[in-house]
Amino acid sequence: MVSMRMASIHESTTMKISAMAKKLAAGGQDIIDMGVGEPDFDTPKYIVEAGCNSIRKGETRYAPTVGIPELRRIIADKLVRENSLHVAADDVVVTPGAKMAVFAAIQALLQEGDECLLIGPSWVSYEPCVSFAGASVSWGKVDENFMPVDLAESISARTRLIIVNSPSNPTGSVFDRKTLEEIRDLAVDHNLSVISDEIYEKIIYDHEHISIGSMPGMEERTVTINGFSKSYAMTGWRLGYLAGPKETMKWVTRLLSHSVSQATTFVQRAGVAAMQGPQDEVAMMAAEFRARRDMLVSGLRNLGIPCSMPGGAFYVFPDVSSVGGGDAFTDRLLKEALIAATPGSAFGPDGANYVRLSYATSQSRICQALERIKKILS
Ligand SMILES: Cc1ncc(COP(=O)(O)O)c(C=O)c1O
Structure with missing residues (x-):
């Protein structure tokens, strides 16, 4: 059964x-x-050392569901400094991997019968997360360089969410400012939420990484997701985060509190070291x-x-x-x-x-x- x-x-x-x-x-x-x-x-060794030291110090107990205060503050500072987002530590929730952040945000934003727009070939886990929320995917068209074309045609009365993933898994495409502005206009015109999955932000060549959440009109409708797996080679540590509108973060936190509880305490210490250490x-x-x-x-x-x-x-x-x-x-x-x-x-x-x-x-x-x-x- x-x-x-x-x-x-x-x-x-x-x-x-x-x-x-x-x-x-x-x-x-x-x-x-x-x-x-x-x-x-x-x-990197300095990250491993920080994690090990934290265990030795006995930081092996439960921590707040939203994450340890120091890491939330450092993440918020990073999002302000590097991504031009207007977020405070209270708007950040730390998760066991960005995947959990994606899952939780989708569950918070979609309900039965809703539609979510995915732009061309997209990461394998988005669609199952959308299905789990009882919603369905509408596929936006892309050109031969995997840039969106005529996205408005894939928006219906049921569309509630657009997922942006730049740089993209699987195509490696990076959306420039003009492309993101077009997506922003669609989101504003149709009153849609946006999840911006920026996990490959640091692995980018000859392009500027732009966070769609920093664009005018996007602050209140964007959940920005990132994590440590790809930038710091920390896949097995399971550490990610999301930041977005307070109401969405409230329900994300509730879901986490009844499922995974929190990201591992000493892994969060390693995360602090990752962000504060030499890059x-x-x-x-x-x-x-x-x-x-x-x-x-x-x-x-x-x-x-x-x-x-x-x-x-x-x-x-x-x-x-x-x-x-x-x-x-x-x-x-x-x-x-x-x-x-x-x-x-x-x-x-x-x-x-x-x-x-x-x-x-x-x-x-x-x-x-x-x-x-x-x-x-x-
Ligand atoms: C686009 C994208 N988002 C999120 C994730 C999840 O990363 P994490 O290891 O932090 O859960 C991945 C991992 O492959 C990914 O490719």
Whole structure:
């Protein structure tokens, strides 16, 4: 027996592929894992030390559901300084991972029968979170560079929420000011809420990161989400946060208080260290990701596979329609080239012609992957 609500949630394709790749690797196969959504770097030492010290000091008890005061204050300062948001510590809620922030915000903002606009191929967890709230997704169209086109056509009388994710998983696209202003205008004209998932904010190349919540008319309708997983290579620590209108934060807090209670106390101490410490490792990781992106995009293009140049995150989203389409090519990649990838169909209907390759793997592995792809195509 399972509830209708649970039955609306499908298995995560990325998790499924990752498990499959791990199983094949454990069986002795030389799998190049390009399915993963996590940095291959270790968490910087000063962050690890802060977490360990906190445990040693005995900070192993419950903390406030909303997060420890010091971390909330530092996050609010960051959002004011770097993102031009008008938030105070009281408007920030710390969560066990940004994923929980996304889940909680969606549950707070949507109800049965509502619609949520997702812009083109979108992160695998948004749709299940929307379904869990009893709402449905309407898919906004994008062009060949994954920029929104004619979004107004995907808005109906039932639309309540737009999710913006720039830089984007899976496409790596970054929305410029003009694009965000168009989304802002739609949100204001139709009185919609916006969730801005900015988890890849620090992994951005030649682009300015702009928080849509900082634009006029957006303060009262935007929930900004971010976390430590990608910027600080802290995926397993589970630390994220959200900030937004007081009423929304109130219900988010209530949901957290009855489910996860709080983000782990000593992990929050590590979060304080991450934000207060030197940021050069963050920049170093972003520089390495950029070198890998350049290598992978030019390698794929040389093989005749069209690939738009991502402005951020650590994924490329090449068009593989000429070599069988996303599902079939992902299958071939795994079976014939021992490369784990994610079919574009996992990210929504407009992703079917694509495959997502993560470049959170070394340059030498990317080089090997390109060689293997060349071999199966020739
Ligand atoms: C777009 C996007 N949002 C949120 C998350 C969740 O991150 P976290 O590890 O903080 O839960 C991910 C992780 O893959 C992501 O890609």
